[in-house]
Amino acid sequence: MKNFVVYKSSAGSGKTTTLAIEYLKLSLAKPVNFKHILALTFTKDAANEMKKRILHYLIQIIEYQKGNQLDFIFNPLIAYQKKLQKIEAEEGKQRCIEEIQKQAGVLLKLILHSYSDFAISTIDSFTHRVIKSFAHDLGIAISFEVELDADNLLKTAVNELISRIGDENPKLSEVLLDFSLHKIGNDKSRKVDDDLKALAKNLLDDVKEEFLVDLRKLSIEELLQIKDQVFAEMKIFEGFVNREARKAQKLIKSKELDCKNFYYGKGNICNWFFNLAQSNFPEKNILPNTHVWSSIDDDKWCSGKADEADKAKIESIKNELKEHFHLLNDYIEEHVNNYLIFKQISKNIYPLVVLNEIEKLIFQLKTESNVLHISDFNKLIAQAISGEPAPFIYERIGNWYRHFLLDEFQDTSALQWNNLLPLVENSLSENNLNLLVGDGKQSIYRWRGSDVKQFVHLPNLLNKPDELSLQRERLLKENYEERNLLTNYRSDEQIVDFNNDLFHFIRNSNWLSDDTKKVYDEINQTVAKGKQNAGIVDIHLLDEKDDEILEDTLLKSVEKALEEGYSYRDITILVRKNNIATAYADLLIDNEIPVISSVGLRVSSSAKVKFLLSFFQSVLQEEENIYKIEIIRYLLQQQMLGENTLNNFHRLISELMSAKEGFSAAFYSLLNQNNYSIDTAKLNRSDVYELAEYIIRIFELNMPDPYLQFFLDVLHDFKRSPYVQLSDFMLWWTEHEKDIFIELPNGLDAVTIQTVFKAKGLQYPVVIFPIT
Template identity: 35%
Template sequence: MLQPRPFLVYKSSAGSGKTFTLSKVFLSIALRSQDPLYFKKILAITFTVKAANEMKERIVNYLSSISGNHNSTRKDASFMKAALMEELGLSNEEIENKCGIILHSILHNYGDLSVLTIDKFITRLVKLFASELSLSPDFEIEIDQSLFLDQIIDLLYDKIGEDKELTDLVLKFLRFRLNDEKSGKLDDAIKRTAFSLLSEEFFYIQENFREYTPKEIFKLKDQLDEDTAKIEGSIKIMSQKALDLIAVSGVEEKDLYYGKSGILSFFKKTASGDMSAILDPGIRAIKTLEEDKWHSKTNHPAIQSISTELGQIAKNLLNQKDEAQKFFLITAARNELFRLGFIGELSRLIEEFKESENIRLLSDFNRMISDKFLGEQAPFIYERLGNQFDNILIDEFQDTSNLQWQNLIPLVENSLAEAKTNLIVGDAKQSIYRFRGSEPQQFTNLPEVNHPAQELFKSSYEEFVLNSNFRSASNIVEFNNRFFSQFSTNILSSDFQNTYTNLKQQHISKELGTVRWWFTSTESKAKKEDALQLMINRALDLVSKENLSSGDICCLFRANNDAATFASAMLKHDLGVISEESLLLKNNPAVALLISTLSASRYSKDPFHLQKWLSKFHHVKRIDEYHKLAQQLKKEKWNFKDLMNAVGLNFDPQLLLQGEMFSKTFRLVDLFELDISDPFVLKFMDFCTEYESSAAYLKTSFLDFWDKWSDSLSIQLPEDKNAIRVMSIHKSKGLEFPVVMVFLPELAKGRNTNDESWVSLKEELGIEQMPLKTSALKNTQFEHILNLEEEKSSLDFINLLYVAFTRAETKLEIFSNPPSSKNDSTDFIKSWDQWNEEENCLKFS
């Protein structure tokens, strides 16, 4: 049999036996060797502790079963045995004997079975080189970045009042945010800045980054303000000249070509300071200029005399595109400028705190390895490990970040150079962790690697596609094949469509199974709550009318608050629920409303907190004119009492600033007519009592106390195996269930995955590097960054759907509102034979 090349890459779709393949390659390598301890030279890298434990368990179980232990519980052990015998050319007796010997070696040297998460492997590497990295040998590892940064921000706040420059920066930042009608709370903005310092993106640009003192920030802001005023003033003067010319000539809007929606609209927009009109003047304004046609059917005699001058003004305005782009870029930079001033201080506090507490963040380790060793010393760092590991197997490669892969490449290169087998397994269609730094294009681009050893990777490369689905019934497989083939073509750009090239799967299951995609009625404007109620009713029917076991059902959600609402509904109908996110108090709409009310009473004139409260109130009580009220409160500068009165609540929120927390909460429960028997509300009231009896009562405000504990507060339910599972789509990855229900109210990606980008503005504004909102790059010379993020976020969205739709074994049910008229990317399913117009439902059965 021909030996495959040493760099094996398996593209494994959902349910196609990825872990089986990974285990098979591991066992094949171990069985080829005459050394029963050769397994010590195999490094298998996974991305979760659960996956690492599952693979270890599989390896031991396969070896146990193949060697003759009939108590093994693995149903696929006979398939594994047959596959290994065929590949290795071993007889039944030989393979049983060899597996028994290897099993004995592993059980007596279990600590040397190197199936590790990538974080554990890199941590082991860092500890191995602690002295070279100038680390104390007993340093502690901090996994919770959020908690760590909360401590850093506390240290920053402690310096306010002592450090004059920092104090001035904070005060001016506050004033700037309030003037721009943003929240007066700085925590989110500062924490976002601190998080960006820990990102891989910052690691790659930090050499070109320079710190700015508060004085430099103030000077920069004055310069940016001056530049925007100059650009805006110049545009307004030109535009006003055109409007004055029209007015003096006695010409009215009806006399101009296309009336108020033509060139006149263009002049009015630019005169008001709307710079986007220069970049997109509108088709009617363009037609006026191209056709040189200015008058309407009224044929006003003055048009002839002013048209030449109007045309020249319009052309002069359209020649200001560079200035308009600069205006938008300055605006984007101005909004984030104060954050730039905090970076130096935050960086110092982060390093000082790590040294004083002798801790390192888990996210530090990849940067340490890359920064210290992966240049000219790359062979040195892997010299010790290169002797230890001959074969590298990497699971879930689509979840690898750029930095993680760059750190692993030298190890794989070392192995390939000796013609040793290496394996990569993954599925770019299941890449849903880009917000954590993963780059699925690294997988789709293989064997291309950004490394001098690229030719070695190319010459060693052999690709396999696993296209059999062992998980799902035939109708589910057929539905996913058809849906994602069309959907990916509709929403992905050509640069990303190769992700779905190897989509089509063959079903192995003999079961037919069913798919139901339910849509709410199209007669009225559907709300998210309508689709959720449809799902709740269907879940109740599946259990009560179709006699399905609750324990067979898993319900998947994109948003935790939707999961919490669904879980509450199940509990009210006495159905058991197993969940993590949906049982957290903070994700319950009623509790979120109570917290938002307490917060808004503290910031009773802050439009940010008032709009947030209105959103939470709308979620629980439903307001007919929600959007109108949201605009009105901002325009008329309402306080919290005004807003409460507007929604029909006769209550003075000032009463919430005094008194015991339990009493205040009870009053709000009564005011909002919340269900006092709701387990979430009861648990929250218990928490209020705990706060008042705790040592924190005299030191910490209730809201700060809540912020500290909210991530861990949940209602406790008795363990019930016959309970509906409720979880996020992200948490469901790698799992499978007999029945899967997916809540998908909107068939659109929503916000971009990453809405912040480090951008060099040295040429444009003299700023080396700064973090900008990616969405703010629209209409600037950096709009290509936004466009790329839009495309990547579309891929993230379709991948999320793929993960959700491929969890089901026998029954898949999806719940949505009809797509908007602007989004017709899924209308194609209505042309399928399985579409039922009467029930507004797609049925595969």
């Protein structure tokens, strides 16, 4: 019998049911042994769902009466017990059921009396338990606390780093000052803390660990040398491209020609030269497109709308333009790959220089506070078991747990799998059953290190550099059995057929790697009974990328579902990113459609709330012009300071920057000129709630707005606390804004808006997916 069984599933194929029945097969064979089975999944919700499912099936078995439809549970249990000779092969079905019912009664009692031994948990919970048990052996304090909030840890470390700027840390001060100036030069906020935190997240990432090992060997001085080299190489490339492109631009201008006179509108050769003549030319426009090549190869130079005089001018310079093109293109083709790499490095080079310093501070913070971040778990275990055929920290665990059931394997990181391998190896060597379940198409935790390749290549192991890994791979191969769950019990026939066709198309495309194509092997699902001739997939192909058309189509899709008898709660709208969820939540609210969205209804996502917060910051930090610039940007977006154009924005900012009376005085003067009369003395006298009401009244923000109203409620509650100053509120808000949402009543009949990531494993009668 093969003991390393891998189930390959698809959405709706009964994965949880399969796992629950496999658990029951093992535990009912000898109920007292349920405590020797360890099932691991990825989320607490999934672990709780599996526990509930197993207990529910046990109760169904115990309460079974003849005629009930429980063959899907009893048949595999009877077959397994006969294989183990727990039940005589010739025994009748009813007699078998009665025997299994007795075992189920015993098992349920054992689980309820020893619930802590009902070992179904997340991988993180399991590793936490291991580390807690072997804290002394691993060289850590037994009383350590677990830090789940990476943002809090990173924020504290980055703030500590910035606080060290000064004469005692000249190199650090130089780097952070240069970084701030670099950001301003690229039209970005001078604040550097967000960028530092974003890159520092890599310090908590399993996958990045191998790259960080090399980075740790470099000093700040060495990293600064690399930074200088990167910018020098970029400058050489940009300088050459600018010079040559400007020669072509000068030639075109000398003939008083406009780019619209050239073949193929915005994508033409004239615009290609003009784009590259800019100091900060966009990366996406460096290489010539097919329309540019049409001018060179097919002699297509003139727009159909160009008059004869302009055509003659273009004809007179096209050979010179060709020379400029070839000189420029030859240089670009030779150097562009290196340039694009340097360009990507340059975007993070400053945070990279101080990354080692941030890591030291994080380590110091964790040591002083006696905490471990959850990302430390797998690293600690990996270090303890490295190169050990029988790692000491697993001796007791391996002797206790005999069967391992691993769910959502496609989302397991390489480090997690390597840490679990010794346990699986030990179990297989004792002839015990081990199960893995996964669906490569649903691998969504790449940001946490998941590697779908290790699932699709099973029983082979990726990155097996030593004899120990090869030995484990041989054992997996000897015991390997693959099973496919091919029936879709969730979706109707039309949806299943559509998915089959789509996956078949993807599988046979030529734009996917072989590894990715393997994900779509053996995925032709069949339809469950009762699901035939039902379901619909409705695709709208929009002629152009237009937000208004997309929004109108979205609203009509909701209306159509309601007309067909569905309620709001039956509908979900899937989005790719959180900011899109916010935009669609606003759209539906504006059209009086009730909405539920954990992200879209975050109070801080409201443009009006952001405007108020910018005003608060401008009052608190009078010398920081960035907040006043954000206020101007909002007023322009709302057409409250003239036309919302980039030129108008730059003009206003330039005028304020050069004003004799100073930026701040000129800013308030600009508002007064546009009938927004601000009493600056009142700004500093008011408490936080009064200040908000004052700004709302001045800028006429008091239209019905649930976000703004909820924000005012928050301010009103804060006003009653002992800390009523604006600075107190902003400090509190910074800590809590991510957790403040518009509150909705339970059981609300409303459309749900959520990201694809959050929707994994859920189901709705109506799913709308507006792809932009």
